[in-house]
Structure formats: structure tokens, C-alpha cells
Amino acid sequence: MPPRTAVFFHAHPDDEALLTAGTMAMLAAEGHRVVLVVATAGERGLAEIGPGEELRETRLKELYESAALLGCARVECLGYGDSGLSPKGGIAEERPDNAFIDADTEAAARALAAILEEEKADLLSIYDPAGGYGHPDHVQVHRVGKRAAQIAGTEIVLEATVNRDPLVRLLRLAGRVYKFPPEFDVRTFESAYSANDAITHRVNVRRYTRQKRASMAAHASQATGGDSDRTLAVVLKVPGPLYRLVFGTEWYVRRDLPPGTRLTHPFDRWPK
Numbered sequence: 001m002p003p004r005t006a007v008f009f010h011a012h013p014d015d016e017a018l019l020t021a022g023t024m025a026m027l028a029a030e031g032h033r034v035v036l037v038v039a040t041a042g043e044r045g046l047a048e049i050g051p052g053e054e055l056r057e058t059r060l061k062e063l064y065e066s067a068a069l070l071g072c073a074r075v076e077c078l079g080y081g082d083s084g085l086s087p088k089g090g091i092a093e094e095r096p097d098n099a100f101i102d103a104d105t106e107a108a109a110r111a112l113a114a115i116l117e118e119e120k121a122d123l124l125s126i127y128d129p130a131g132g133y134g135h136p137d138h139v140q141v142h143r144v145g146k147r148a149a150q151i152a153g154t155e156i157v158l159e160a161t162v163n164r165d166p167l168v169r170l171l172r173l174a175g176r177v178y179k180f181p182p183e184f185d186v187r188t189f190e191s192a193y194s195a196n197d198a199i200t201h202r203v204n205v206r207r208y209t210r211q212k213r214a215s216m217a218a219h220a221s222q223a224t225g226g227d228s229d230r231t232l233a234v235v236l237k238v239p240g241p242l243y244r245l246v247f248g249t250e251w252y253v254r255r256d257l258p259p260g261t262r263l264t265h266p267f268d269r270w271p272k
């Protein structure tokens with residue numbers, strides 16, 4: 001396969017580590033050009049480090065480190081404000097003037113499309129329409145990314161997601177031995193991300209889980225201290241063999257392929 005270019009669009013630094021790091025490392029190792037674009041610097045992350053400018057710089061530094069570990073050739077931040085999350089999980093009332101969710105979709109899409117055109121990107125990775133678990137900035141990534149691909153004429157658009165069926169089964173099982181905090185409701189996951197049947201790409205990234213884990217660890221400001229229930233903090237405690245099992249697959253939905261399609265590589269042709 002001749003080298004091609006893949007652009008991964010994410011909302012905040014650390015989203016790439018959790019959702020697409022294995023695929024990015026795999027494509028880079030295969031000789032493809034991998035570009036990482038984030039909409040925001042994630043400056044509304046762990047507040048106890050001090051939100052705002054200082055956290056913004058820390059998180060961008062962590063992003064560059066993660067990107068280097070994954071073999072990215074280029075990293076860009078569109079410079080929107082992190083919209084944050086209300087304590088109940090919806091849109092935060094207090095948010096910066098340039099919050100990503102308040103951005104004009106067309107203008108944001110043009111900014112991303114300019115990168116896609118410059119890179120002559122063959123592939124753009126975005127999120128599913130629900131933004132996975134529903135973070136408003138993640139929903140916006142779907143909208144903006146979809147439009148940017150239209151403007152730039154990008155051939156392959158993949159929606160990075162999680163196969164929720166095994167996830168819900170695992171959480172139900174865990175719920176029998178572990179008491180989740182009261183605000184944690186397994187039922188929210190029943191409609192989050194994507195059902196098994198909707199998934200078109202199952203990418204085996206077990207060979208790249210070491211890099212994926214290192215990429216997660218690079219986002220130290222989100223993984224240590226403060227609230228110990230942070231996803232990254234929990235995930236980084238998972239022992240190696242289990243980590244490979246749980247994080248050894250990454251899932252994508254390509255909407256222009258018929259449901260039931262089962263591909264294993266982002267650049268797989270269809271029909272084969």
C-alpha cells in the first residue's frame with residue numbers, strides 16, 4: 001500500500017490516547033503520514049491544577065509528547081475554548097467566549113478543511129453523532145468534522161467509537177462486585193457510543209498497546225492527583241495483559257458502507 005495521509009480530529013488532548021492511539025501508532029509504523037488535530041487545548045480539565053492559561057500550556061505539552069510517542073508527523077490545535085461539562089454531564093453554563101460548542105460550525109469546518117486540503121488527506125477520523133458519551137465538545141467534533149470532509153472532499157471518514165455491547169456487559173459484571181458512585185449509571189452506556197452491529201471497522205492494535213499506554217501516561221495532568229475516578233487514572237492501573245485485551249481493539253463506523261461490513265484496517269477498500 002503506498003503511503004497515505006490520515007488526520008485524526010479530537011476535542012481535547014487525551015481523547016486521542018483513549019480512542020484512536022493504537023490506530024495512529026499502527027498507521028505511522030506502516031509508513032503513513034499521521035496528523036493530529038485538536039479543537040481545544042482542554043484547559044477546563046482537572047481544575048485543581050489551575051484552569052486557564054497554565055493548564056492550557058501543560059495540556060498542549062502533554063499532547064505533543066503523546067503525538068511524538070504515536071509517531072505523528074504534525075499536531076495542530078484549532079484554538080477554540082474548552083466548553084467544559086456541567087456537573088450533571090450537560091452543557092456548562094459558564095464557558096469561555098470562544099467555547100468550541102458556540103463556534104460557527106461552518107467557520108470551524110473551514111479551518112479543519114484547510115488542514116485536510118494542505119495535507120491532501122485520504123482519511124479523516126471524527127466521532128459518532130452522539131459524541132460517544134455525549135460531551136458537547138465531542139458532538140461538535142462530529143458536526144464540524146463531517147462538514148470539513150465535505151468541503152475538502154476527503155474520501156474516507158471514520159467515526160471513532162467504542163463497541164458498547166461488551167462494555168455494558170463488562171460494567172454490569174463489575175457492578176456485582178464493585179459499588180459504582182451514585183452518579184454513575186450503567187444505563188447511560190446503553191445508548192452511548194455504538195452498537196456492535198453498527199461498527200464497520202475493528203482494528204487490532206494489540207501490537208501497539210505499549211505506545212497507547214505511554215500516550216495515555218503522557219497526559220499526566222489528567223491521570224494523577226485530584227479526582228481518582230478520572231478515566232485515565234483508572235485505565236492506567238489496569239495490568240498489562242488485561243490492558244491488551246480491553247484496549248487491543250479500536251472501533252470505527254464508516255457511514256457510507258453498508259451495515260454489517262466488517263473491515264480490519266482504516267484504508268481497507270470496499271468492496272474488497
Ligand SMILES: [Zn+2]
Pocket residue numbers: 011012015135137138
Ligand atoms: Zn474530550
